[in-house]
Amino acid sequence: MYGFIGTGEITAAIVEGLGEAKPVFVSPRGRHVAQQLAERFEHVQVCASNQEVLDNATTVVLAVRPDIVQAVLGELHFRAEHVVISALAGVRLEQLRVWTAPAQVVRAIPLPQAARRQSLTVLYPDHAAARELFAQVGGVLTPSTEEALEVFSAATATFAAHLDYLTAIAAWMTEHGVEAGAATAYTAHIFGQLGQSLAQHTGPLAELTGKHMTPGGLNEQFLAELRADGLPEMVRRGLDKVLTRLDLNRG
Incomplete structure (x- = not known):
């Protein structure tokens, strides 16, 4: 099951590209977009809180603004089986791991073309759960270092x-x-x-x-x-x- 904390353009694109693949749980942040997704797709459920997203999903896409991410994550309790996929530009793995411990963390650069299943998504580090998710909405590219991922991010x-x-x-x-x-x-x-x-x-x-x-x-x-x-x-x-x-x- 997939969860999304933060419900903006990228979340909407990924959820649309996934279609009816698996149950999807979305956070109340960005409630207008979340509600639209729930109305379009029967398998999408709008949760009452971000913690409820974590309680229902093990693969979780983090798509909030970088300036509020610490405050958002500080209110949550993660489990070791959680795979947190951060779509945030410029927020490093080292810091994300501190904020989401004991979860596993991956950084990603999903593109709006995910809605048409045509996003070439950059991932670092490579992770089976993240690869499985983004392979459904396009292709996957895995650079060898986090520094290289930042170069891809700059190109966007x-x-x-x-x-x-x-x-x-x-x-x-x-x-x-x-x-x-x-x-x-x-x-x-x-x-x-x-x-x-x-x-x-x-x-x-x-x-x-x-x-x-x-x-x-x-x-x-x-x-x-x-x-x-x-x-x-x-x-x-x-x-x-x-x-x-x-x-x-x-x-």
Whole structure:
């Protein structure tokens, strides 16, 4: 049986992806989302407290805000058979183990695509119960160190920037006379199709870049402009700052 402490977007995505696999117990935190899940899925039960979640489930996903996690966990009593899967960015295993003793602890980076069973979930350390859960909503990737998991976590900070880039393209089209709805639909279409190509590609990303431009062509020109303005270095600097923020939580 699965339990979820914290009921937000990630919890909703995982529960939706699981379907009717097993009974699911969700905490009252985020009651609106929890109630919606219970209404959609007969096997989902909203508990009266977080402790009730632990009393009914042995594999428990922790998905509360990092700034309140210590207070939330401080009120709970864990058993040795509990497997706590933390979906919290920047909260280290060492600290989680103190707060959840004597439970077993795993860190994970589940993605919203879990709702469609397409989340490539990063786990550390590898654990059979966690692997079983996330294999049902996509695939599993297990880095060799917790530090590597933090790098994956930093990479997820680029989602909003990518969408803002697409927003800028659609806005530019509108500024040049294209109707706003058409600009949005076209931008979403071409990058949605590009995403499918990306999902099917197994080689280096640079290979895919090369396939989408010809010497002297428009794609090559635009890429050269962005590189000349320092975009790759800007991306690296931004990611370095995110990783530094995550590293500040070490220990």
